[in-house]
Amino acid sequence: MTVNGKSGSQREQIRRIVENFTLLDDELMAAVFQDKECVELFLHIVLERDDLTVQSVKSHYELKNLYGHSAILDVYATDRENRVYNVEIQRSDVGAASKRARYYSSLIDANSLGAGKPYDELPETYVIFVTENDVLKGDLPLYHIERRIAETGEPFRDGAHILYVNAKKREETALGRLMQDFSCKTAKDMHYAVLAKRVHYYKETEGGTESMCRAVEKLYNDGIKFGEERGIERDKKEVVKRMLGIGLPYEQIKQVTDLSPERIREIEAECKGK
Numbered sequence: 001m002t003v004n005g006k007s008g009s010q011r012e013q014i015r016r017i018v019e020n021f022t023l024l025d026d027e028l029m030a031a032v033f034q035d036k037e038c039v040e041l042f043l044h045i046v047l048e049r050d051d052l053t054v055q056s057v058k059s060h061y062e063l064k065n066l067y068g069h070s071a072i073l074d075v076y077a078t079d080r081e082n083r084v085y086n087v088e089i090q091r092s093d094v095g096a097a098s099k100r101a102r103y104y105s106s107l108i109d110a111n112s113l114g115a116g117k118p119y120d121e122l123p124e125t126y127v128i129f130v131t132e133n134d135v136l137k138g139d140l141p142l143y144h145i146e147r148r149i150a151e152t153g154e155p156f157r158d159g160a161h162i163l164y165v166n167a168k169k170r171e172e173t174a175l176g177r178l179m180q181d182f183s184c185k186t187a188k189d190m191h192y193a194v195l196a197k198r199v200h201y202y203k204e205t206e207g208g209t210e211s212m213c214r215a216v217e218k219l220y221n222d223g224i225k226f227g228e229e230r231g232i233e234r235d236k237k238e239v240v241k242r243m244l245g246i247g248l249p250y251e252q253i254k255q256v257t258d259l260s261p262e263r264i265r266e267i268e269a270e271c272k273g274k
Contacts, residue, residue, distance in 0.1 A: 023182040030059035124159040141169035
């Protein structure tokens with residue numbers, strides 16, 4: 001495995017990052033979930049339904065907002081019934097904030113309805129966050145967020161759904177086994193063959209590993225470039241905030257900033273406190 005233009009030590013560093021990837025790392029998850037079968041399996045288990053067929057999948061899909069903040073979605077998929085699914089991996093609690101889920105849902109809506117189209121043509125949408133930690137603190141494997149009429153308790157039925165999947169819960173259920181697979185570093189330890197096949201390709205074959213290394217190299221260099229532009233020694237906190245915001249794991253942030261995991265967690269806690 002080679003990474004063009006990089007020193008041996010940096011190539012080895014990047015290789016180790018890829019070796020330690022699981023599906024809870026954005027880059028591996030986005031690559032694996034380019035496969036429709038993988039997305040279908042995930043949706044069938046999380047939504048407890050087997051009657052949907054994924055029609056299209058895009059990873060790292062940018063949704064534009066001409067008047068404000070745009071967003072890059074980890075996975076954007078549609079099914080044959082024109083339902084829209086956004087799947088996000090969040091190792092950082094900061095990245096799984098409730099208002100982020102709300103914004104992603106609204107941005108999908110804004111990009112789904114053409115000029116002059118009636119509102120009833122808005123598709124049914126699902127924003128699904130898979131979080132490394134139990135960010136909603138209910139000790140549940142899965143949380144469904146739905147709008148309801150306060151006075152009656154009846155569902156509002158606007159077609160917008162937000163779900164949080166707690167990856168800490170790895171019970172002997174279909175969802176628990178799925179979350180076990182999300183924590184595996186090697187394909188041989190995984191339960192679901194369709195996921196294991198893709199993970200094997202990206203982590204254990206020359207072509208797949210090279211692809212992953214190039215993706216990590218870009219993230220690594222983008223972080224260094226941003227740090228240099230901001231003056232990394234004087235402004236490491238801002239670099240960490242930016243890298244947490246795009247979902248990079250602690251190990252990658254540590255390698256770019258030389259800060260300890262403890263200091264990175266402190267900065268993350270400060271972000272959550274705001």
